[in-house]
Amino acid sequence: MMSEKAGYSLMIHGGAGALDNIRDSDTAVRYLESLRGILEHGRDILGLGGSALEAVEACASLLEDDPVFNAGCGSVLNEDGKVEMDAAIMDGRDLSAGAVAAVDNIANPIQLARLVMTMSEHVLLIAEGAERFAEHCGMERAPENYFYTPDRIEQLKLARLKHKVMLDHDSTEEDSEDQKYGTIGAVAYDMQGNLAAATSTGGIVNKRMGRVGDSPIIGAGVYADNETCAVSATGYGEDFMRTVIAKTISDFVYLKDMDAEEATRAGIEYLRRRVKGRGGVIVIDRNGNCSSGFTTKKMIHGWIEKGGEAVVRF
Numbered sequence: 001m002m003s004e005k006a007g008y009s010l011m012i013h014g015g016a017g018a019l020d021n022i023r024d025s026d027t028a029v030r031y032l033e034s035l036r037g038i039l040e041h042g043r044d045i046l047g048l049g050g051s052a053l054e055a056v057e058a059c060a061s062l063l064e065d066d067p068v069f070n071a072g073c074g075s076v077l078n079e080d081g082k083v084e085m086d087a088a089i090m091d092g093r094d095l096s097a098g099a100v101a102a103v104d105n106i107a108n109p110i111q112l113a114r115l116v117m118t119m120s121e122h123v124l125l126i127a128e129g130a131e132r133f134a135e136h137c138g139m140e141r142a143p144e145n146y147f148y149t150p151d152r153i154e155q156l157k158l159a160r161l162k163h164k165v166m167l168d169h170d171s172t173e174e175d176s177e178d179q180k181y182g183t184i185g186a187v188a189y190d191m192q193g194n195l196a197a198a199t200s201t202g203g204i205v206n207k208r209m210g211r212v213g214d215s216p217i218i219g220a221g222v223y224a225d226n227e228t229c230a231v232s233a234t235g236y237g238e239d240f241m242r243t244v245i246a247k248t249i250s251d252f253v254y255l256k257d258m259d260a261e262e263a264t265r266a267g268i269e270y271l272r273r274r275v276k277g278r279g280g281v282i283v284i285d286r287n288g289n290c291s292s293g294f295t296t297k298k299m300i301h302g303w304i305e306k307g308g309e310a311v312v313r314f
């Protein structure tokens with residue numbers, strides 16, 4: 001993609017996988033229009049001089065608010081039929097970061113992650129501790145019925161029948177119908193040249209209680225450093241944790257002087273070769289260049305590169 005330094009850039013994703021559930025054009029339009037609206041909201045922030053951090057939090061919150069995505073109100077259910085969400089946010093200016101894991105009754109876990117970053121001396125809070133912290137910060141709790149949609153209940157039933165966990169949008173021949181949900185994320189480059197990243201998820205359908213994925217793990221599902229790039233991942237979390245994929249991509253920029261496209265390619269190659277990783281990443285580098293890569297058939301994502309037109313695709 002373009003290489004000169006300019007303006008602002010923004011990328012968002014809504015999951016990776018076979019996306020076999022998105023077969024008809026109405027469903028495809030529904031996803032793409034959601035992404036386009038969210039990108040334009042992010043443009044409003046960045047175009048007026050807002051920070052990359054503000055933009056990724058706002059875009060991730062909107063993705064969490066849309067039930068078609070596996071985060072916030074659209075989160076998938078674990079083996080007990082409960083929601084357990086993970087989220088993280090990172091500021092490339094000073095490497096400050098905040099994350100939460102295995103939380104429920106929080107409408108926007110990404111906002112709680114930001115509070116962990118700004119209002120606590122910690123990086124990661126989990127489960128009851130994170131929820132107590134939410135209360136301490138005066139964050140309103142969402143009612144249970146905010147989360148449990150008929151679609152997700154059906155999806156869990158199916159996973160139980162097959163005695164398996166289901167991956168983000170992924171599919172095999174036998175489960176291709178069911179894969180509707182995936183992690184969400186945003187990365188941004190603002191007009192001051194700062195980078196930020198945010199990732200949020202309900203995880204994997206029928207996951208064990210207490211399972212935490214890559215999304216709240218700094219360096220795995222999320223990373224941002226003004227000296228290198230901002231990364232958000234989506235897919236099978238265990239693969240990203242084992243390869244520390246977001247930091248690995250950042251290291252390709254730092255140690256090998258790669259741009260976004262080269263580092264993304266190198267990261268995806270490493271993910272595929274070392275662990276047969278399933279999923280994808282969005283990346284903006286220190287010059288505002290945008291790139292994406294995935295090992296799955298598709299990834300729902302979109303971008304605005306250096307103030308240009310919004311592009312959305314699977």
Ligand code: GLY
Nearest residue numbers: 203213235236237
């Ligand atoms: N990438 C989201 C998860 O594995 O939980």
